[in-house]
Amino acid sequence: MVLLSKIATNDGHGENSSFFDGWKAYDSDPYHPTKNSHGVIQMGLAENQLCFDLIQEWVENNPKASICTPQGSNGFNDIAIYQDYHGLPEFRNSVARFMEKVRGNKVKFNPDRIVMSGGATGAHETLAFCLADPGEAFLVPTPYYPGYDRDLRWRTGIQLFPVVCESSNEFKITRETLEDAYEKAQEANIKVKGLILNNPSNPLGTVLDKTTLRDAMSFICEKNIHLICDEIYSATVFDEPGFISIAEIAEESSVSKHRDLIHIVYSLSKDLGFPGFRVGIIYSYNDAVVNCARKMSSFGLVSTQTQHLIASMLSDDIFVEKFLDESAKRLAERHRVFTRGLAKVGIKSLGGNAGLFCWMDLKRLLKEPTFEAEMELWHLIIDEVKLNVSPGASFRCSEPGWFRVCFANMDDETMRIALQRIHKFVIQKTGLDQPMTRKQYKRSELEISLSFRRLDEFIMTPRMLSSPHSHMTSPLVRART
Amino acid sequence: MVLLSKIATNDGHGENSSFFDGWKAYDSDPYHPTKNSHGVIQMGLAENQLCFDLIQEWVENNPKASICTPQGSNGFNDIAIYQDYHGLPEFRNSVARFMEKVRGNKVKFNPDRIVMSGGATGAHETLAFCLADPGEAFLVPTPYYPGYDRDLRWRTGIQLFPVVCESSNEFKITRETLEDAYEKAQEANIKVKGLILNNPSNPLGTVLDKTTLRDAMSFICEKNIHLICDEIYSATVFDEPGFISIAEIAEESSVSKHRDLIHIVYSLSKDLGFPGFRVGIIYSYNDAVVNCARKMSSFGLVSTQTQHLIASMLSDDIFVEKFLDESAKRLAERHRVFTRGLAKVGIKSLGGNAGLFCWMDLKRLLKEPTFEAEMELWHLIIDEVKLNVSPGASFRCSEPGWFRVCFANMDDETMRIALQRIHKFVIQKTGLDQPMTRKQYKRSELEISLSFRRLDEFIMTPRMLSSPHSHMTSPLVRART
Numbered sequence: 001m002v003l004l005s006k007i008a009t010n011d012g013h014g015e016n017s018s019f020f021d022g023w024k025a026y027d028s029d030p031y032h033p034t035k036n037s038h039g040v041i042q043m044g045l046a047e048n049q050l051c052f053d054l055i056q057e058w059v060e061n062n063p064k065a066s067i068c069t070p071q072g073s074n075g076f077n078d079i080a081i082y083q084d085y086h087g088l089p090e091f092r093n094s095v096a097r098f099m100e101k102v103r104g105n106k107v108k109f110n111p112d113r114i115v116m117s118g119g120a121t122g123a124h125e126t127l128a129f130c131l132a133d134p135g136e137a138f139l140v141p142t143p144y145y146p147g148y149d150r151d152l153r154w155r156t157g158i159q160l161f162p163v164v165c166e167s168s169n170e171f172k173i174t175r176e177t178l179e180d181a182y183e184k185a186q187e188a189n190i191k192v193k194g195l196i197l198n199n200p201s202n203p204l205g206t207v208l209d210k211t212t213l214r215d216a217m218s219f220i221c222e223k224n225i226h227l228i229c230d231e232i233y234s235a236t237v238f239d240e241p242g243f244i245s246i247a248e249i250a251e252e253s254s255v256s257k258h259r260d261l262i263h264i265v266y267s268l269s270k271d272l273g274f275p276g277f278r279v280g281i282i283y284s285y286n287d288a289v290v291n292c293a294r295k296m297s298s299f300g301l302v303s304t305q306t307q308h309l310i311a312s313m314l315s316d317d318i319f320v321e322k323f324l325d326e327s328a329k330r331l332a333e334r335h336r337v338f339t340r341g342l343a344k345v346g347i348k349s350l351g352g353n354a355g356l357f358c359w360m361d362l363k364r365l366l367k368e369p370t371f372e373a374e375m376e377l378w379h380l381i382i383d384e385v386k387l388n389v390s391p392g393a394s395f396r397c398s399e400p401g402w403f404r405v406c407f408a409n410m411d412d413e414t415m416r417i418a419l420q421r422i423h424k425f426v427i428q429k430t431g432l433d434q435p436m437t438r439k440q441y442k443r444s445e446l447e448i449s450l451s452f453r454r455l456d457e458f459i460m461t462p463r464m465l466s467s468p469h470s471h472m473t474s475p476l477v478r479a480r481t
Numbered sequence: 482m483v484l485l486s487k488i489a490t491n492d493g494h495g496e497n498s499s500f501f502d503g504w505k506a507y508d509s510d511p512y513h514p515t516k517n518s519h520g521v522i523q524m525g526l527a528e529n530q531l532c533f534d535l536i537q538e539w540v541e542n543n544p545k546a547s548i549c550t551p552q553g554s555n556g557f558n559d560i561a562i563y564q565d566y567h568g569l570p571e572f573r574n575s576v577a578r579f580m581e582k583v584r585g586n587k588v589k590f591n592p593d594r595i596v597m598s599g600g601a602t603g604a605h606e607t608l609a610f611c612l613a614d615p616g617e618a619f620l621v622p623t624p625y626y627p628g629y630d631r632d633l634r635w636r637t638g639i640q641l642f643p644v645v646c647e648s649s650n651e652f653k654i655t656r657e658t659l660e661d662a663y664e665k666a667q668e669a670n671i672k673v674k675g676l677i678l679n680n681p682s683n684p685l686g687t688v689l690d691k692t693t694l695r696d697a698m699s700f701i702c703e704k705n706i707h708l709i710c711d712e713i714y715s716a717t718v719f720d721e722p723g724f725i726s727i728a729e730i731a732e733e734s735s736v737s738k739h740r741d742l743i744h745i746v747y748s749l750s751k752d753l754g755f756p757g758f759r760v761g762i763i764y765s766y767n768d769a770v771v772n773c774a775r776k777m778s779s780f781g782l783v784s785t786q787t788q789h790l791i792a793s794m795l796s797d798d799i800f801v802e803k804f805l806d807e808s809a810k811r812l813a814e815r816h817r818v819f820t821r822g823l824a825k826v827g828i829k830s831l832g833g834n835a836g837l838f839c840w841m842d843l844k845r846l847l848k849e850p851t852f853e854a855e856m857e858l859w860h861l862i863i864d865e866v867k868l869n870v871s872p873g874a875s876f877r878c879s880e881p882g883w884f885r886v887c888f889a890n891m892d893d894e895t896m897r898i899a900l901q902r903i904h905k906f907v908i909q910k911t912g913l914d915q916p917m918t919r920k921q922y923k924r925s926e927l928e929i930s931l932s933f934r935r936l937d938e939f940i941m942t943p944r945m946l947s948s949p950h951s952h953m954t955s956p957l958v959r960a961r962t
Contacts, residue, residue, distance in 0.1 A: 059549050
């Protein structure tokens with residue numbers, strides 16, 4: 001081992017985190033409805049599998065989109081040999097247009113600023129290599145996606161410095177918490193090079209409002225540091241308030257002269273549900289960063305076979321519109337069923353309107369308010385309830401008792417079984433002998449107003465046709481898996 | 482710019498090298514047979530375009546290999562969401578088997594040691610990150626592929642220390658030159674962590690013999706350093722002596738206890754001609770390196786759409802055998818036509834039997850034996866002859882006057898025009914008023930024995946049917962472009 005590098009021999013990859021441990025537990029005993037009905041249900045994977053039927057239908061109707069069909073194979077040669085790090089022009093154009101559509105056509109993206117990377121993983125690392133030297137730091141609000149440690153820190157040698165957010169104000173990022181983190185870094189003699197915002201947030205499932213974005217912008221302008229906005233969940237917003245991209249702020253006149261501090265990370269892994277295709281995107285307003293990141297993209301170019309397919313698919317306006325609309329509807333419905341299922345046994349969750357997961361509050365199931373107790377509860381959930389959920393500690397959450405639960409990577413029936421298991425577990429743990437009656441449930445709803453504030457708004461929106469209490473029996477869309 | 486990292490602001494990427502400058506010259510004035518017949522012909526790109534007809538035929542006959550055909554689309558979901566860094570099992574299996582076939586089935590590869598990367602570019606960087614810390618060095622025989630500076634050094638901070646090889650012994654790597662380089666590095670207080678061998682060699686177009694491989698192996702064992710073998714051109718060997726992989730040496734009993742110092746870089750960009758698909762492979766005999774490299778592969782995974790296609794294609798034994806056989810034949814024929822075309826105006830080249838290029842000796846066209854004169858000649862070739870060839874300096878060659886010329890990225894007609902331009906240029910420069918007569922040519926052949934030693938052997942092999950003097954008129958395979 002001494003012959004290997006420090007990077008190879010330290011544990012900077014973070015695979016020992018409980019976030020990844022849960023995956024291993026799932027891998028060794030995966031649930032299957034008939035073959036392993038007592039296995040672990042995977043709720044630790046933020047995958048979007050609810051609209052594959054639409055994608056598959058499109059693929060079947062568009063054989064020319066592939067270079068491996070009789071209709072498309074005459075393009076094979078040109079596509080297979082294309083290795084320019086700029087990417088196929090039609091790919092960059094269609095991705096730029098798609099990013100605009102996802103943002104309600106309120107902003108413009110210049111295809112010449114679209115840089116490819118190996119998923120968002122590669123995009124983050126590339127930006128870290130471009131923007132900071134080893135030892136320098138980015139501020140990151142907690143809780144944050146565990147993969148950031150691998151993506152941003154591992155091979156670059158930079159640090160992530162936490163901006164501590166708390167449940168008392170719904171984990172909002174305030175100017176004070178930003179200033180506080182910046183000062184603490186300075187006290188520790190750490191040079192801060194940027195701030196990372198994840199909007200919509202993984203694991204919170206919430207979006208940033210305009211005030212927060214403007215505050216963050218003025219903060220980074222004042223400190224003269226970079227702003228990386230990770231917007232990989234932008235098309236998973238399924239309810240009001242809508243998504244506001246940093247690109248909207250970038251177009252405000254007050255920001256224009258600082259625009260080159262802004263860099264967006266995007267991907268098609270979550271919004272379209274294609275993590276295997278490894279389509280990561282860096283969109284920077286900084287010319288030098290665009291140029292450097294493009295050179296670095298040689299380490300993680302998108303396969304031209306995939307570029308070609310994506311270019312065709314995303315330039316089909318009718319399909320894209322239908323997909324975005326239907327995807328939001330199905331995510332909303334899934335979220336509604338899941339959070340109301342939790343509420344039925346008194347489990348609160350943060351009011352979210354985006355993402356493929358919710359941020360579940362199990363504080364009252366902890367033996368004591370410590371991360372040891374959180375870990376103990378998590379092992380119980382994995383080992384006995386047989387659900388792989390992800391503990392807050394793995395997201396660097398400052399308060400024990402929160403868990404991220406993914407709900408879009410399974411079909412309706414699996415979701416129903418997961419909820420049944422949760423119900424049974426909570427009833428055992430709390431002494432409730434059965435799920436709450438409608439009356440109890442109503443009382444509980446008041447108590448857990450945090451959880452339901454957004455949910456109530458959501459229930460009132462006209463697009464939800466089914467009654468809020470018919471969630472266990474309503475005919476849900478069956479997702480293909 | 483001060484806000485960016487040192488990596489972003491230094492010129493470690495090496496894009497300012499004349500190697501890349503030539504590409505820019507081509508890009509701004511590309512040759513086209515009808516639309517721009519006086520444009521620059523691209524001979525700076527080591528692409529294998531001679532067998533695309535075979536690939537296209539296979540693709541059309543195998544619609545199930547694609548997830549974007551009616552026959553294959555029911556696999557779309559499973560493939561699109563697969564993001565495990567181990568890769569699809571059928572992909573790893575088929576790549577391992579393919580690597581064995583390319584090596585004449587003389588060695589075995591374990592699919593569990595196959596690690597994906599974003600092309601050979603990503604494979605090299607990953608190994609550098611795994612094996613060495615910033616400031617430490619790998620030894621690399623010169624001349625070497627200019628991209629190594631980007632791949633191995635740029636973001637890792639490691640150094641490349643030259644092992645100086647010379648034309649006096651056909652650029653062979655000897656134990657003495659290895660020892661000499663190692664000592665020089667030690668004198669400069671640089672810790673050597675490994676040796677990189679490129680076999681077959683880019684730019685030389687030659688293969689390493691068993692003695693050289695064993696010498697290198699005993700050298701690295703003695704020094705206790707790593708051996709990275711870049712074998713990305715292994716299936717481009719088109720003539721005797723055949724290719725000997727380091728994997729053969731690794732299986733020798735004397736080496737077994739040092740096997741974990743050996744790491745192979747592979748790719749499908751050259752051997753199959755799919756650079757756009759970004760299929761890079763690391764095969765390491767070291768468990769810790771396999772594990773670490775696999776974690777790093779998250780930054781450059783192969784698109785599962787592409788993994789799926791490759792798995793199907795490479796597991797078709799009949800196709801693979803036909804492809805390897807036909808590809809070698811076509812490369813041999815192309816090499817024969819090109820090198821004899823050069824010889825006709827007295828241009829020598831190193832006797833090669835592999836690769837997509839030859840290493841051309843233009844020393845006698847230099848004004849003086851300096852790299853300034855080489856650069857001057859190169860500009861003349863780019864600007865007046867309108868050929869993008871790559872000067873030896875960009876390969877860190879120790880002697881001025883050598884140029885790499887690629888011959889497999891164009892069709893026969895373009896090759897003929899390139900040779901015409903070379904003929905015209907050399908005649909002007911040297912005062913020859915016409916290409917040599919057969920008699921002169923025969924004399925010249927003796928003179929440039931270096932160039933023809935291997936070529937003569939080659940001409941004698943039974944698989945070459947056409948007469949050695951019919952090269953300008955023989956009906957050559959027309960490659961698709």
